[in-house]
Amino acid sequence: MSAAVPPFERFYEAHRVEVFRFLGRRLGRQRAEDAFQETFLRALRAYPRLEHGEHLRAWVLTIASRIVLDDVRRSRPQDELPELPAEDVRPAFEELAPLTDDLPPKERAAVVLRYGYDLGYDEIGAAIGSSEAAARQAASAGVRRLRKEQQ
Amino acid sequence: MTPTISPELDERFRVAAAAAGLLDVAYDVLPDTPIGALLVGVTDRGVCRITFDPEPERELELLARLYGPRVLRSSRPVERLRLELDEYFEGRRRNFDVEPDVRVMPEFNRRVLAELAQVAYGSTTTYGALAVQVGHARAARAVGTVMNRNPVPIVLPCHRVVGSTGKLVGYGGGLHRKEQLLRLEGALL
Numbered sequence: 472m473s474a475a476v477p478p479f480e481r482f483y484e485a486h487r488v489e490v491f492r493f494l495g496r497r498l499g500r501q502r503a504e505d506a507f508q509e510t511f512l513r514a515l516r517a518y519p520r521l522e523h524g525e526h527l528r529a530w531v532l533t534i535a536s537r538i539v540l541d542d543v544r545r546s547r548p549q550d551e552l553p554e555l556p557a558e559d560v561r562p563a564f565e566e567l568a569p570l571t572d573d574l575p576p577k578e579r580a581a582v583v584l585r586y587g588y589d590l591g592y593d594e595i596g597a598a599i600g601s602s603e604a605a606a607r608q609a610a611s612a613g614v615r616r617l618r619k620e621q622q
Numbered sequence: 623m624t625p626t627i628s629p630e631l632d633e634r635f636r637v638a639a640a641a642a643g644l645l646d647v648a649y650d651v652l653p654d655t656p657i658g659a660l661l662v663g664v665t666d667r668g669v670c671r672i673t674f675d676p677e678p679e680r681e682l683e684l685l686a687r688l689y690g691p692r693v694l695r696s697s698r699p700v701e702r703l704r705l706e707l708d709e710y711f712e713g714r715r716r717n718f719d720v721e722p723d724v725r726v727m728p729e730f731n732r733r734v735l736a737e738l739a740q741v742a743y744g745s746t747t748t749y750g751a752l753a754v755q756v757g758h759a760r761a762a763r764a765v766g767t768v769m770n771r772n773p774v775p776i777v778l779p780c781h782r783v784v785g786s787t788g789k790l791v792g793y794g795g796g797l798h799r800k801e802q803l804l805r806l807e808g809a810l811l
Contacts, residue, residue: 478682478693479645483635487627507627508635515644518692 474524482518483511486531489597493532497539506542510535529580529598536590570617577601578613585610636696646690648699651676656711656806657799662700665689668721669703672774674795688726707776713806716743718777727773730756734768741782744807748786762786770794782809 476482490510494503513534521530571579580599584590590598596606640648647670649663661681663671670689673681685693697704702720709715724735737755741747749762749769758764769780775794781803785791793800804810 476686476691478686479691480682480694483694487632491627491631504631504634507631508638511635512638512642512644515639515642515692515694519690521691 476518476521476524477527479515479518482514482524482527482531486528487511489528490531490535493535493594493597494539497536498542502542502546506535506538509538513538526576526580526599528600529584529595532590532594532598533584533587536584536594571613573620574613574616578609578616581606581609582613582617636694637698639694640696640699644692645694645696645699646692647671647685648694648696649681649685650695650697650700650704651678652704652707655707657795657802660707662703662707663693664699664703664720665723667725668723669774669777670723670726672776674775674799703777710776711806720777722774722778724773724778727771730764731768731771734765735772735778738769738772738778738780738783741779743779744809746782746784746788746804746809749783749791750786752783766792776803779803782807 477485487507491503491507494506494510497503498506510531514531517534521527571582574582577599581595584595584598585592592603592606592610595610596603599606599609601609639645643666647663647665649661649671652660652662658675661671661673661676661678662669663681663685671681671685682693706715706718706720710718722735722739724732727735733756734752737752749765750759753759753761753765756765765783769783770792772778772780772794775781781793781800790797790800790804801810
């Protein structure tokens, strides 16, 4: 049986510090404050549609990383970010989501966060409650499994 | 230095969440009213919860199950209720202007609670009399159960309902509180 979605207060208390740290590392404290509010407002909007309370850390960090990308995109002129795959990130996630449906949850989260959102393994580890090394292993195990399924 | 969440940032989110209309229930704990700590919850329709001696863990689960999972502590939405309760406890308010939200209760409970809402400040009625008023003269006991499950005591004044002999009988928040409220209203000397 999967865990029930907790009352939002519990979810917010459990993840607010980690989300703020994540945003602070990527955006600096000042911009992180706006991004923090936006992250949890988006989480609130989507919250009634959650079907279970698993992987909520990965979920909220995914929202936060999307907001980081939006913020970065907004704050830099278009021609200065040739290497930033901002335009591709949403589609990447949306393409990955159905493909990875059948993976074990941890591998799925690791694959989506790594290749859909370009998070580092340290952040992925934090999101799925594993070490950095375990996150790396989960992502590569997931990719191997996907390759096998494709054949 | 490790960044933490400043109280200002935390409060800003809680205010914004309520202002955006994204909450199923906004709640707060009033730690020191004259009758002890109260947890109060409001929806966009009104007051849905007042609990004596609250155990937040249990309360939040219950609120989430009844009204939806977006349950967040947020003081702004409960401010009006807090003010009205303050005035009531100070003897400056006889009727509440906040609306009760009892939509999750069964139909019979809602009918009894609607009658209960008519019982005036400083007066008392009996379980039997309320039963007659909802057309079930023999349902005094069932009315007692409805009182016991009243989700918004004080605002819906179940403390004004007593036994047929005038004995206070029972109260979800404990008899001492029932007595205290009736004394406050001058219904007990």
